[in-house]
Amino acid sequence: MMEGFPMSRLSQFTAILAVAMLAVLPLTARAAEPADAIEYRKNIMKTLGAQGAALALIMQKKVPADNVAVHAQILATTATIALKAFEPKVEGGDAKPEIWTQWADFSKKMNEFAAGTAELAKAAQAGGLAAAQPKMQAALTCRGCHDTYRNQK
């Protein structure tokens, strides 16, 4: 037994250091990730923005309505995964810290967005533009969230 020996103290210190490093390592590994998590959720929000814009062009009769149901479906599908992309508390990008300090409200709004776009997709699938039109305003709640939770550019 080496208890009391200086080497023992060193061994203990080494052991503690090793444990401490094990505890810290995952954090270090994560330290490379914030940019990835931000890029990932930005790609989801970009998709929502692009599909919302395509739908707006259709609703304004600026382009043919042939794909109204496809766009509504893409929007609704993307909306189902949008909230999850914000679950890791990674501040930065266009996200305001309020997303995480007011998570209950943020997630409620995101779930309502998912429900509204699902309704829109269902209507567009069943009855095309005419059926989708009255659901648009209730579905595209983008601004209700962006005003509170997105940094203005």
Next chain:
Amino acid sequence: MMEGFPMSRLSQFTAILAVAMLAVLPLTARAAEPADAIEYRKNIMKTLGAQGAALALIMQKKVPADNVAVHAQILATTATIALKAFEPKVEGGDAKPEIWTQWADFSKKMNEFAAGTAELAKAAQAGGLAAAQPKMQAALTCRGCHDTYRNQK
């Protein structure tokens, strides 16, 4: 009968002008649209870019793979409507004129892209990341088209 009378000539001219205007009017009506047609197809390409980027982050293990099948499905669905957005010959934006002068090749490549991403979505749906990974390269043929048909930024 007024043939030979100056008024007749004028009437004929008026008639020709009216027909000419009818022929021109659709073009005039279309003249407000190019920006809309370009914005519309840009939103489709943005969606493809964003979903491709999200899939790349997943494949590189930079973010969790939970939604790999969802992203692959959005990509595949969007790919089914991408070609149609280029059917109106509206030059401008990032689109090179070669899209329309080499339409047979462009549409072949776009159809292959739709087929490849459909394969990818099917694999991801059935077997998650492990099944999707080997289909990625064959599916994401973005560059094969962009090199020829998109203006470099």
